[in-house]
Each structure stands twice: as structure tokens, then as C-alpha cells.
Amino acid sequence: MIVVIDFGSQFNQLIARRVREHNVYCQVEPSDISISRIKALNPKGIILSGGPSSIYEKDSPSIDKSLFDLGVPVLGICYGMHYMVHVLGGTIQQARKKEYGFAMLQIKADSPLFKDMPSTFQCWMSHGDSAGILPSGFEITASTKNTDIAAVAHHGKQFYGLQFHPEVEHSVNGALMIKHFLFDVCGCEKNWTMASFSDGAIAQIKEAVGDKKVIMGLSGGVDSSVAATLIHKAIGKNLYCIFVDNGLLRHNEKAQLEKRLVANLDMNIQFVDASQIFLDALKGVTDPESKRKIIGNLFIQVFDAEAKKIPGAAFLGQGTLYPDIIESKSAFGGPTSIIKSHHNVGGLPEKMKLKLIEPLQLLFKDEVRKLGKTLGLPEDLIWRQPFPGPGLAIRIMGDITPRRLDILKQTDTILLEEIRNAGFYRKLWQSFAVLLPIKSVGVMGDKRTFANCVAIRAVTSNDAMTADWARLPHELLGKISNRIINEVDDINRVVYDITSKPPGTIEWE
Secondary structure (H helix, E strand, C coil): CEEEEECCCCCHHHHHHHHHCCCCCEEEEECCCCHHHHHHHCCCEEEECCCCCCCCCCCCCCCCHHHHHCCCCEEEECHHHHHHHHHCCCCEEEEEEEEEEEEEEEECCCCHHHCCCCCEEEEEEEEEEEECCCCCCCEEEEECCCCCCCEEEECCCCEEEECCCCCCCCCCCHHHHHHHHHHHHCCCCCCCCHHHHHHHHHHHHHHHHCCCEEEEECCCCHHHHHHHHHHHHHHHHHEEEEEEECCCCCCCHHHHHHHHHHHHCCCEEEEEECHHHHHHHHCCCCCHHHHHHHHHHHHHHHHHHHHCCCCCEEEEECCCCHHHHHHHCCCCCCCCCCCCCCCCCCCCCHHHCCEEECCCCCCCHHHHHHHHHHCCCCHHHHCCCCCCCCHHHHHECCCCCHHHHHHHHHHHHHHHHHHHHCCCHHHCCEEEEEEEEEEEEEEECCEEEEEEEEEEEEEECCCCCCEEECCCCHHHHHHHHHHHHHHCCCEEEEEECCCCECCCCCCCC
8 A cells, every 4th residue: 555644735635546546555644643553554655745834834744754764665745845855854945936837847867757758748836945955865856947856866765756746637747657656666566446445345344343233324326325335245134224305305306216225225224204304494594504514413313313213223334435524624633624514524423322334435436436336336326426415405595495496406307307318417527506596687578587597517527626617518508598497487597607626616505
């Protein structure tokens, strides 16, 4: 395995993804991890991530410098390179010119990272500091016009540093550099596959649970379905699934999910209709975070009440993914700005006294889909687009009423029908409609209208950490708009969201 030390970079999950793309297991660990823990993990190599801090700032992230005495190859990226240079006796200084975006990298000396590469190619920079004096034994291996020390190497100790970010797609040959580090420097083997992960996870669940019972909230989405299938393969009928209908599902979704889950997943599944409870609690609530917290708390209450009907339950299964954990708390344990709260990460009542089973917590969404295929789940379930836990509540901007829910359900049905018919459903990460809290003037049948406005959101992504708005054909957008306005009462305007993530998020709330 490879250990990535998280110094706060927005790209540290990209580093993990780039490693796993080469079928090598990778784990992101906080910078306060102990050396004994690193030794126990027995990594073949260590990657130090970038980060927003300057090495000389008070409380800038750091790690025990005895890391460099483990005899393990180390690759430092941006801030990670600065830290390596600094603690090994070199100096870091403010760059004479900040460098953000594209730069041309000029290879200056041999390095295994640059094997079989041209002498000049594009890389992607994002830094305000740079290395000044290098520690003993290091040499400069690459430069750019603005940065003399853009890459360094200590060949004897197998320490390497890159000022730029090889993990981002903008860095030409970046993925190849990581590949060289994994196989030419660290000597890794390609043994990280979903089949091996499945076998290991099932064995771990069997050992942890034994003959006890596990209860799990099942939504019908790919995450919870794959997690439930994995747990079910480990413990069989000792898994008890609970599906809570919060009244915020899409049109006819409950019936479709019930048919799909019962038909394809031979499990104990209890369906609970709690729609009126949720709608009553959300009446008059317009703040997005308040909506999420109300729905999350109510879900736990309803789930807890149902769980009490299952005697002897000792574990709670969840389909938590890596991005859920990253967005809900700091990767290295400190204070952070919560992007949005996830009802499946934290917040569980202590009175439940259940131990967590989260078999997918180190996987990205595309890996979960690969795992679902390995487990034999049907294609329509594996490729179901992500649907938020709070459901349509966070796609209705403003007050949630039965009428507004009905408008959005009809709109969403038309949108997904046309997306599927045009062959775009599996090409998109998500496609959905948002009911806006405004009305606009229109003309329909020679009469003035003052009706609702909906926004269409369609994005492409690999893991939801970043996303780009989808360039759907104008003809398709026109057809979607025409159908919505003609078939859904009280809508007279349709707009298309062309915001990427960042700066926006995928969902509007």
C-alpha cells in the first residue's frame, strides 16, 4: 500500500485516486499520525500532499520527521516538498513570483519520475513559496521559467519532490510520474482490485460481526445497496434492512425501489411510510442546513424506532463513502468549514449503542460501482445516478409544500425520461431539476402568466469531488424545456445551470 499524508490539499483525494487507478491500494492519513501507526501500515511508499499553508506559518501542518528514517521512498508534492526540504535542513522562501496555473516544465537532470518523457512539457502550479537552499544530497531535476527548483531528488534515499501537482489532469505526464513512483521507485504490485477488496471486506465483516445482527438503512441507491449486499454476503439473514419513505422521493420511486430491492436483493427489508411526519416537520422551513438537520434527525428517530423492533441488533451498517467523510469533517482532525452535513456521517444517538459497519468508507463512487458489478448487482441499480439523502427537500428552494413537491416530481420525471431517451443518463454524474423560489412573467395562450421557474442541473464527474456542467445538445435542452412548460401546470420558465464545482456544489442546497 501507499500512504498519503494529508497536509490539507484540496487535491489529496485525487492523489489517492491516481494511485488506485494503477491497482495499488492507497490510504489517506492525517498529518498527526504516529510513526508507530505508519510502521504498522507497512507502506511501500509515502506521498506528502500539498496544502494551503506556508511552512513558516504558525500551526502549519507537520508530521514527525522520523518519517524520513523509515527507509521508505517519499514523494513530496508542493507543500509536501516544502516540508521535506525544510525538516531535512534546506530552506523555503517566498517565491519571487507566485505561480498559479499552467507552466512549462524543463527537465534538468535524470530522475526515475521523468523516465521516457520529453525534455519540456506542461505542468500545473499552485504556490506562493518555493525552495531556496536544498538539503545535503538533493539535486534539482526540473525547473520552470518562474521557479528554479520545480523538482528535486535524493536518489540515495529515494526522496523526491515536485513543486507542481502531478495528480491533476492539467499536468501532462503527471499520472505517468505517479506510475513511475509506484512501480520503479517503490516496487509496488498491481493487486488492488474490487474482487480482492470484496473478499477482504467480507472476511472482515464476518470476523467483526460473528453471529450478531446488523441493521441498516437502505435507500435503494448504489451506495447503500452495494454496502448491504457486501454485508449480506458476509452474514446472510442476520442483516435487517429498513427503508424509510420520507415523502421526498421522486415520482413512483418507492414502488420501483421496492420491486428492485425485493427482486434483486434477497434480504430482510422493512418498508416504513413516514412521509407525513417529515412533511409536517419541514413546513415553513426554508434554510438549507435546517432542512438537512431536520431530515437527518427525523430519519434517525424513525430508524431507531424500527430498529428497536429487531431484538439483539449489535451493529449499524452504513453506505458511507470517502467523499462523505471528507466533506463532513477535516481530514486531519482540526476545525474546518463544513460544506454540507451528511446524515450518514456522525450524529448517531448514543442510546442506539450500535457499532458501525461502514465497508465502503474508503471507496470513491466509481469504485463502488465496480464493486457492485463484481458482486453481481443489476446494471440499472449500479448506474443509478446519486440521489441525496434529504431527497427533493433540497431541490425545492424555499418552502416545501405538497403542491411544490408535485410540481418538482412531474418536472423531474420529464427530465429523466428525455435524458435516458437521448442516451445521456450513464454519461452524466447527475441530472435533476430544481424548483426555484421565484415566479416570472410569461405569455401562454395569449394570456399573461405569473408562474414558477425551474432550473435544470446536469453535471459530469468521476467522484463528485469536482464536477463540470454538461454540454447537453441545444436540441435536447429545448425538448426538455418545451415538455416541462407544456405538461407541468404552473411552470412558465426553464433555465440551465452552467456552474462547475468548484465554485458551486452539485446540489443547490
